[in-house]
Amino acid sequence: MMHVDGNRLWDSLMRMAEIGATKGGGNCRLALSNQDKMGRDLFISWASEIGCSIDFDDVGNLIARYPGLNNTLPPIAMGSHLDTQPNGGRFDGVYGVLAGLEVMRTLHDHSFKAERPIEVIAWTNEEGSRFPPAMMGSGVFIGELDLDHTLATTDANGVSVESELERHGYKGKPSLRNHPIAAYIEAHIEQGPILENQDKTIGVVTGVQGIRWYNIEVHGVATHAGPTPMEMRSDALELASHLVLDILAIAKIDGDARATIGEFNISPGSRNVVPDKVSLTVDLRHPNSETLLTMHNQLHELIEQACVKKNGWSAKISDIWYSPPVNFDRNLVDSIRNGANDHNYSYMEIVSGAGHDAVYLSKVSPTSMIFIPCAGGVSHNEAESASKDDVIAGANVLLHAIHKFLTE
Ligand SMILES: [Zn+2]
Known part of the structure; x- marks a missing residue:
């Protein structure tokens, strides 16, 4: 059984947390700000090191693609978001992106070649705190939110999404918007108290309320x-x-x-x-x-x-x-449960009470999520914290599910 490099994943999370670090130990990387760009640049440098190509769709969703043997096949995708709340933590969103990167790095370590490509997507403006609404990038991606309306949306200073995308060079290819995805798995901190309260390491997320x-x-x-x-x-x-x-x-x-x-x-x-x-x-x-x-x-x-x-x-x-409620894909949910089981991690089924990019993705692709505990259930807060062991466990379960999908 393959394992992720836990120290490498943790070090990457801590390096990312240096960008937009706040005095209270949290992060401020507002969507499409200079800090958001610095975070994305760091992620891009890491993904490029293992041979990923980097692309953007026309709402700035950042797509790192690890090539497969047949690149006409739809990719399996992982991801979440690198933007944060103004007084955000070090794990919300970032974890799903860097756990995805760590899965690609591990497959690269093992010289694993899949038929289909693998993508890690950092969705634009998940938080919605600078530009409303939340989950903007994934909403535009699947066509639930209107592109032109979104581009014209401004922040409190009258700066538009479009001008920020242009300033950073993120106004990419329209053809990548809603490109076919074979499956999408998002790892995330729970942002609630249930896993910690039940003393479980992995939340097998069956859907969203x-x-x-x-x-x-x-x-x-x-x-x-x-x-x-x-x-x-x-x-x-x-x-x-x-x-x-x-x-x-x-x-x-x-x-x-x-x-x-x-x-x-x-x-x-x-x-x-x-x-x-x-x-x-x-x-x-x-x-x-x-x-x-x-x-x-x-x-x-x-x-x-x-x-x-x-x-x-x-x-x-x-x-x-x-x-409406979201029911995640049964096969993916099963493989996440099996992954937790095979690694001997304690786990429980859980329904997400919060919205995530995975909610939109579930409308166009088989989707599921993996939750790990966060201390006291605290999130959207500088004090947000997750243990190194849990961070590694969630990434191992993600690796397990991705590997199973690729080898089936
Ligand atoms: Zn999030």
């Missing part, structure tokens, strides 16, 4: 807090209070369901006035689209019933956003 967002308005009648008897009121907060617990109870459907009310505003917001309006937001999540639809229907039913309880009360709901 579906998300539904809503705005809800509850209306009543504003009256004076003194003269109006309780039984003669239509207090919007009273109705909203019943609704809050009923809405949270929707998530009792099973252990994978989530329901969150994150915003809650009372009008007119005066101590001695019975509230006439409460607005709240609801975020429902589930990895299974049918279950999520059941939750959606339950929420709509709750709001409908709420209106008929008493004269003077009404409630309305608006559907704001739907991001």
Whole structure:
């Protein structure tokens, strides 16, 4: 069984972390900034050393390609992103790119030649903190986000994505956008507390939660807090209070369901006035689209019933956003599980609660992800940290899955 060179991988991560290093021990490499370019240049120098060709598509996605015997075959791809949050950590995104590089380096060490080429892709602007939205490069790549609209997007100083791509020489070949990919595997830190809490080394990621967002308005009648008897009121907060617990109870459907009310505003917001309006937001999540639809229907039913309880009360709901659940490719998920098993790493199946470039890639190619723990589940934070052993374990599982795909 092949193993990655753990010290080489760790040293590369630590060298990359010197670029845009922050005082708090984290990284700041905002998308398409000079620091982002320096990070990309370092990655390019490493990939070139082992014979990779370097290319960009027209939204600046950086593609390092390790040639195969038959380069007309679609590549197997790995990757993630090199850009960070303003106060980002040393592992979010970077890990997936450099673990992919380490897999290519290891195959190169063994003079391994596959039929098909192997790619590591550093997606442009995954974080979305300088230019909205997040996962920009992979979204444009698969055609989910519009290229022209994306190029015209500006940062807070009015600098456009297009001008930054041109400045750095990243406005590459349109033909590379959405080029066929045989399979895509992304390694990433979990960015949550579950693996550490369960004392597992590898997260076999089976998919990504579906998300539904809503705005809800509850209306009543504003009256004076003194003269109006309780039984003669239509207090919007009273109705909203019943609704809050009923809405949270929707998530009792099973252990994978989530329901969150994150915003809650009372009008007119005066101590001695019975509230006439409460607005709240609801975020429902589930990895299974049918279950999520059941939750959606339950929420709509709750709001409908709420209106008929008493004269003077009404409630309305608006559907704001739907991001369907993603189920990763079964064969790839199996080979990741087998890789963890063969290396005797502890592992568990896990559903990603956060978005990743892999979500978009899963729409055009068989896709899966490998998670490793991060201390305390902390991410998007300078304190973000992962252990060297876990970093190496995730890369070994990635190598195992890539090697299996290439030799099947
Ligand atoms: Zn990330």
